Amino acid sequence: MAARKLAIIGGRVIDPVQGIDRVVDVLISNGKITGVASSSSDNAYDDYEVIDASGKIVSPGFVDLHTHLRDPGQEWKETIVSGTRAAAHGGFTTVCAMPNTDPVQDSAAVVEDVMRRAAADGVVRVLPIGAISVGQHGKQLAPMGELAEAGVIGFSDDGNPVADANLMRQALKYSVELGLPIINHAEDKKIGAGGVMSAGLVATRLGLAGVPAEAETAMVARDLHLADLTKARLHIPHISTIGSLVALRSAKECGVNVTAEVTPHHLTLNDEWVFGLKGEIPAQVGSEAYDTNTKVNPPLRSRADVEAVIEALSEGLIDIIATDHAPHAATDKVCTYDEAAHGINVLETAFASVFGLVDASKISIERLIESLTAGPAAILGRDLGSLKKGFSGDVAIIDPGSKWVVDPNEFASKSVNTPLRGVELTGRVVTTIYQGETVFDLRGAIGTFSEGVKAGAGQ
Ligand SMILES: [Zn+2]
Numbered sequence: 001m002a003a004r005k006l007a008i009i010g011g012r013v014i015d016p017v018q019g020i021d022r023v024v025d026v027l028i029s030n031g032k033i034t035g036v037a038s039s040s041s042d043n044a045y046d047d048y049e050v051i052d053a054s055g056k057i058v059s060p061g062f063v064d065l066h067t068h069l070r071d072p073g074q075e076w077k078e079t080i081v082s083g084t085r086a087a088a089h090g091g092f093t094t095v096c097a098m099p100n101t102d103p104v105q106d107s108a109a110v111v112e113d114v115m116r117r118a119a120a121d122g123v124v125r126v127l128p129i130g131a132i133s134v135g136q137h138g139k140q141l142a143p144m145g146e147l148a149e150a151g152v153i154g155f156s157d158d159g160n161p162v163a164d165a166n167l168m169r170q171a172l173k174y175s176v177e178l179g180l181p182i183i184n185h186a187e188d189k190k191i192g193a194g195g196v197m198s199a200g201l202v203a204t205r206l207g208l209a210g211v212p213a214e215a216e217t218a219m220v221a222r223d224l225h226l227a228d229l230t231k232a233r234l235h236i237p238h239i240s241t242i243g244s245l246v247a248l249r250s251a252k253e254c255g256v257n258v259t260a261e262v263t264p265h266h267l268t269l270n271d272e273w274v275f276g277l278k279g280e281i282p283a284q285v286g287s288e289a290y291d292t293n294t295k296v297n298p299p300l301r302s303r304a305d306v307e308a309v310i311e312a313l314s315e316g317l318i319d320i321i322a323t324d325h326a327p328h329a330a331t332d333k334v335c336t337y338d339e340a341a342h343g344i345n346v347l348e349t350a351f352a353s354v355f356g357l358v359d360a361s362k363i364s365i366e367r368l369i370e371s372l373t374a375g376p377a378a379i380l381g382r383d384l385g386s387l388k389k390g391f392s393g394d395v396a397i398i399d400p401g402s403k404w405v406v407d408p409n410e411f412a413s414k415s416v417n418t419p420l421r422g423v424e425l426t427g428r429v430v431t432t433i434y435q436g437e438t439v440f441d442l443r444g445a446i447g448t449f450s451e452g453v454k455a456g457a458g459q
Contacts, residue, residue: 004028004029004030004031004049004436004437005027005028005029005045005047005048005049006027006028006029006048006049006050006051006393006433006436007025007026007027007028007043007045007048007049007050007051008025008026008027008028008051008053008058008395008397008433009025009039009043009045009050009051009052009053009054010023010025010039010052010053010054011023011026011053011054011055011056011057011058011397012056012057012058013026013036013057013058013059013387014057014058014059014365014366014369015036015059015060015373015386015387015388016366016369016370016373016374016386017060017373017374017385017386017388018036018386018387018388020036020387021366023039024036024037024038024039025037025038025039025043025045026058026387026395027048028393028395028433028436029393029436030436031392031393031435031436031437032390032391032392032393032436033387033388033389033390033391033392033393034389035389036387051397051431053397055399055401056397056398056399056400056430057365057369057397057398057399057400058387058395058396058397058398059091059369059372059373059395059396059397059398060369060373060374060384060385060386060387060391060394060395060396061091061092061093061094061124061373061384061385061392061394061395061396061432061433061434062090062091062092062093062094062350062351062372062373062396063092063093063094063372063373063376063377063380063384063385064087064092064094064095064096064322064323064325064347064350064376065096065183065235065237065261065320065322065376065379065380066096066098066158066183066237066238066261066263066322066323066324066325067083067087067095067096067097067098067323067324067325067347068097068098068100068158068324068325068326068327068343069083069084069095069097069098069101069114069126070083070101070327071083071101071114071117072101072102072103072110072113072114073101073102073103074101074102076329076414077327077328077329077332077414077415078327078413078414078415079414080114080117080118080121080122080126081121081122081123082412082413082414083095083122083325083327083347083413084118084121084122084123084124084126085123085412085413085439085440086325086327086345086347086348086411086412086413087123087124087347088123088124088412088432088434088439088440089347089348089411089412089429089432089440090323090347090348090349090350090351090429090432091350091351091372091396091398091429091432092124092323092347092350092396092432093124093125093384093392093394093395093396093432093433093434093439094124094125094126094127094376094384094394095124095125095126095127095325095347096126096127096128096129096153096154096380097114097118097126097127097128097129098129098156098158098159099128099129099130099131099136099156099157099158100131100136100157100158100159100160101114104131104135104136105128105129105130105131105147105152106130106131106133106134106135106136106142106143106147107142107143107146107147108143108146108147108149108150111128111130111147111150111151111152112150112151114126114128115128115150115151123434123439123440124432124434124439125384125392125394125434127151127152127153127380128150128151128152128153129152129153129154129155129156129158129183130142130144130147130148130150130152130154130155130156131147131155131156131157132144132155132156132157132162132167132168132171132182132184133157133162133167133171136157136159136160137160138157138160138161138162138163138164138167139164139167140167141167141170141171141174142155144171144174144175144178145174145177145178148178148180152180153180153380154175154180154181154182154183154235155171155175155180155181155182155183156182156183156184156185156237157184157185158183158185158237159185159297159342160185161184161185161186161187161188161189161219162184163188163189163190165222165226168182168184168222168223168226169226169229169230172226172227172229172230172232172234173230173232175232175233176230176231176232176233180233181232181233181234181235181259181379182227182232182233182234182235183235183236183237184219184223184234184236184237185237185238185297186216186219186220186223186236186237186239186244186298187215187216187219187297187298188214188215188216188218188219189215191211191212191214191215191218192211192212192215194209195209195210195211195212195215195299196208196209196211196295196299196337196338196340197209197210197211197271197274197294197295197299197300197337198210198211198213198271198299198300198301198302199211199212199213200271200302202271202272202274202275203271203274205285206274206275206285206289206290206337208274208290208337208338209338211298211299213241213242213243213244213301213305214243216239216240216241216243216244216298217241217243217244217247220236220239220243220244220247220248221247223236224247224248224251224256224258227251227256227257227258228251228254228256231257232257233257233258233259234256234257234258234259235258235259235260235261235379236248236258236259236260236261237261237322237324238261238262238263238266238298238322238324239260239261239262239266239309239312239318240262240263240266240298240299240301240305240309241298241301241305241308242304242305242308245308245309245312245317245318248260248312248317248318249317252317259319259320259379260317260318260319260320261318261319261320261321261322261376262309262312262313262318262320262321262322263321263322263323263324263344263346264321264323264346264349264350264353264354265296265300265324265344265346265353265419266298266300266301266305266306266309267306267309267310267313267321267353267354267357268306268353268354268356268357269294269300269306269419270300270301270302270303270305270306271299271300271301271302272303273291273294273300273419274290274291274294274295274300274337275289275290275291276288276289276290276291276294276419278419278422278423290337291419292333292334292335292336292337292340293333293344293417293418293419293421294344294419295333295337295340295341295342295343296324296326296342296343296344297342297343310357310362310363311362313363313367313371314362314363314364314367316367318371319371319375319379320371320372320375320376320379321350321354321368321371321372321375322376323346323347323350324343324344324346325344325345325346325347325350325413326342326343326344326345326346326417327343327345327413327414327415327417328341328343328345328415328417329415330416332417333417343417344417344418344419345408345411345413345415345416345417345418346418347413348411348412348413349406349418349420349425350372351372351396351398351427351428351429352404352425352426352427352428352429353420353425354368355368355398355400355425355426355427356425356426356427358427359426359427365400373385373386374386392434392435393433393434393435393436394433394434394435395431395432395433396429396431396432396433397429397430397431397432397433398427398428398429398430399427399428399430400426400427401426401427402426402427402428402430403424403425403426404424404425404428405422405423405424405425406418406420406421406422406423406424406425407421407422408421428442429442430442430443
């Protein structure tokens with residue numbers, strides 16, 4: 001096979017690592033970036049395949065630190081194949097796979113199996129996250145050294161917070177030796193006991209049990225103190241409350257080695273979305289009083305929390321955006337709010353939903369792209385998230401003017417659990433290139449996934 005040479009020409013290239021924000025051509029050869037060249041009609045790319053990106057934004061491929069691929073064990077919700085295709089549709093060329101699979105990624109054997117199958121069948125890069133504790137039961141540390149050797153990029157019991165503070169302390173201590181972060185789902189389950197959404201007026205009106213913000217904030221504060229004690233690297237997933245931000249700021253000021261992520265839904269949706277009216281408040285609560293697709297952990301928060309996380313992301317207090325892509329089948333969502341599973345299907349709407357904040361002048365496009373590329377790559381410590389010479393040829397091409405309506409039945413994901421069904425978004429990833437190969441193209445619908453019936457088809 002002839003080596004593919006690709007020239008992406010005429011687009012507005014935004015690469016925060018190199019400080020580039022101007023119209024240049026991006027050149028890729030043998031799967032690697034070979035450089036950027038001033039864009040001009042005199043450029044001759046005779047032996048190149050040329051992609052005309054005029055009017056588009058050209059970004060390094062997005063890196064997601066928090067993805068649930070459900071594989072092995074829940075392949076009716078998502079597989080490595082469908083999940084990586086969903087990633088490609090969303091502009092992501094790297095996803096970090098959370099270990100709450102069945103079996104749990106708590107041994108080298110399971111991690112190596114995921115890596116082997118991802119390399120063979122995935123359309124983008126999959127980096128596994130290892131469990132903190134055996135079976136994610138929070139009783140006994142997983143073989144962290146063995147997992148690190150197998151190639152995990154960090155440790156998490158995501159979904160299950162490490163409740164035992166001393167076990168958390170030990171995990172942090174071992175992680176220092178291994179040079180990898182601990183990612184603890186920050187929730188004190190006892191404070192939040194029985195709650196299914198954020199405590200507040202909406203919960204009261206719907207008669208649903210509420211989780212106070214302090215369930216998150218208390219755990220964030222504990223973890224920050226333990227990270228300080230052990231001098232370990234802590235990464236806080238899906239941060240969502242004002243109180244957590246106060247704790248994060250003071251820890252950062254004290255030099256604690258901590259980073260934090262926020263999800264697209266915590267940046268754009270508040271608890272009023274639970275009513276199922278896309279943020280509108282009903283005059284009266286009827287029999288279809290809520291949308292179970294809004295049930296997520298941590299829960300959608302108050303308007304004030306949403307404004308606070310936006311500001312924190314914009315100024316860099318929150319380091320990055322991560323999706324917490326959590327596909328679920330219809331049976332997990334067509335039920336009462338109490339019974340519904342936690343989680344939102346995010347990969348394919350992530351960029352566009354947050355791009356609305358750029359349109360509203362709440363965050364700059366440069367910062368948004370940084371938080372999806374250079375930011376997560378820095379936490380991983382890998383040569384990703386930039387269009388630097390020699391880096392992997394991973395690119396997302398975005399049409400900033402494109403308006404589209406979210407139709408989950410068009411998702412490459414096997415599941416359709418999004419509260420954004422029917423919502424119009426502006427800005428869309430139109431082409432995704434991974435290692436120099438086009439893995440998604442909206443026009444040709446390359447990468448469109450059609451493996452039988454979607455897990456949650458028909459709402
Ligand atoms: Zn979580």
